[in-house]
Amino acid sequence: MTTTPADTVPAPRQTLRVALSDPTLKILASAILVSTVGRGIFLTLTVLYFSRFVGLSAVEIAVILSVSSGVGVATSYLGGRLADRFSARRLLVGMVAVQGLAIATYTFAGNFITAVVIACITVGVDRGANATRSAIIARAFNGPNRVNARAVLRTITNLGIATGGMIAGLALLAGTADAFRGMMISAGVVYILSALHLRRLPTRVDAPRHDPANPAPKRGASPFRDRRYVLLTVLSGIFGMQFGLAEMGVPLWISQDTSAPDLLISVVLVINTLCVVLLQVPLSRGTDDPRRAGKIVMTGGALMAVACALYALAGGAPVIAAVVLLCGAALLHSFAEILSQAGAWGLSFELANPVQAGAYQGMFGMGSALGAMLAPLVVTATVVDHGPLGWAILAVVFLASAAGIALIARRASTTTALA
Structure with a gap:
């Protein structure tokens, strides 16, 4: 196994810069950076919002998290299957936009049942979008570039969530229901903005269309x-x-x-x-x-x-x-x-x-x-x-x-x- 001299190993910042020179990865990364800022805001404030201003108990919040996670198990597979049948680009754009709307509507959750429904939509669409995004990576890149793309996007995700968490601190400092609601609506708007950016993805990330003149490729077993x-x-x-x-x-x-x-x-x-x-x-x-x-x-x-x-x-x-x-x-x-x-x-x-x-x-x-x-x-x-x-x-x-x-x-x- 050959080794790389220490003085030629690229710094993390240089590595990211080289990776983001790919147009498709650059679109995915910039969209994720925007949306995860909103996610950081959402994750920081949601549980506290339910507890302080909606009046839900710890048990009710735990049930909301468990039920919505259960929905996410099913929608993970569903999102992937849909990405094989329809345009993965349009599917991802739609899912991210719906997720943004759902996050914004958390501010209207005034009771346990409403909170469960909104959480199931939010988490379900999020898991489906993750599967669709993975399918896009599998088609847009090959070999080591696939894992590299996932690694770059995860790095960007951590940066976005950390930034969103710091922004959410403004609402925590204010401590009012209006501050929480305004910040959560802003998080939803940020998601929708990232969805608009995803429309720039190339058509090659979609599943191959069926050509009547040629036999369809064998899909194999489930x-x-x-x-x-x-x-x-x-x-x-x-x-x-x-x-x-x-x-x-x-x-x-x-x-x-x-x-x-x-x-x-x-x-x-x-x-x-x-x-x-x-x-x-x-x-x-x-x-x-x-x-x-x-x-x-x-x-x-x-x-x-x-x-x-x-x-x-x-x-x-x-x-x-x-x-x-x-x-x-x-x-x-x-x-x-x-x-x-x-x-x-x-x-x-x-x-x-x-x-x-x-x-x-x-x-x-x-x-x-x-x-x-x-x-x-x-x-x-x-x-x-x-x-x-x-x-x-x-x-x-x-x-x-x-x-x-x-x-x-x-x-x-x-x-x-x-x-």
Whole structure:
């Protein structure tokens, strides 16, 4: 294996600049940057808005999140299937615009039932749009460029959400219902603006049209009959619960079970954001090779297991030791997240039937949606209820799911070599 001299390795900013020289990726990235600013505003304010101004209880809010996540599991696959049958460009434009309208209408949710309906529309359309966007990437790029595109877009997503979260701080400072409503309506408008920009995508991102003069390409069996891909989807969804752990489990653990100050919750978030922005693109290189993708996911699983151990050790440590352990755990957690995502993206593209790009990417998105839906329950049943034992259980779960993905990748690379 050849190595690149250190002085020739491009900086993250240069890497992004080179990647964004592609017109299609530039359109997707600029649209995502705009929409995720709105998403950052939305994520920061929604739960507080329901609690403070609508008067919903914590249980009602949890039900809203779980039910809407369940809808997202179904719409992930539906979005991918539709992207194989209709114009993926127009479909994505329409979904993002509908999502913007739904976010703006959150301000009219005055009771539990209305909030559930709006949340289901918002999350459902969001998951469908994600699957459609993945299908577009699968068609617009090839080989390593697909994973690179996903890495660039994820970097842009983190920047946008962080920016939106800071903007939402203005509403938090004001603390009034009108400030919350005005900011959430603005988030919806931002989504609609990003949808208009997506209209510039080229026609080549659409599924091939059926030509009566030529026989249609053989589409093969449903992705649900592809056992290898189904298993990859399930295992990736299980490992994806680490997002729920970061969003819910780690903040609760820091505030309730360690001697560290609550301010460390923000520090952990900053560590994660910086790592993703700086490292997601360079660490995603080469994952179009299934064997390398599998090794990267396995490395991520090992780092995640060590991170769980450090989180657990912080529970009984003095303040300074707890802060050091938690920051170390957050750093390893961030690397595990970056590597697992990079490897899973590569496998999700390389092991899919390219003729059914939408259906396969839609099913892979179902795994992520299912992991997001189950994560709060799993985190509660492990870390929240059982402390260090719960962390140990999660470490085993993450390590086992990573090992399963690595095994799939190794067998896939062996099969390809033999062929």
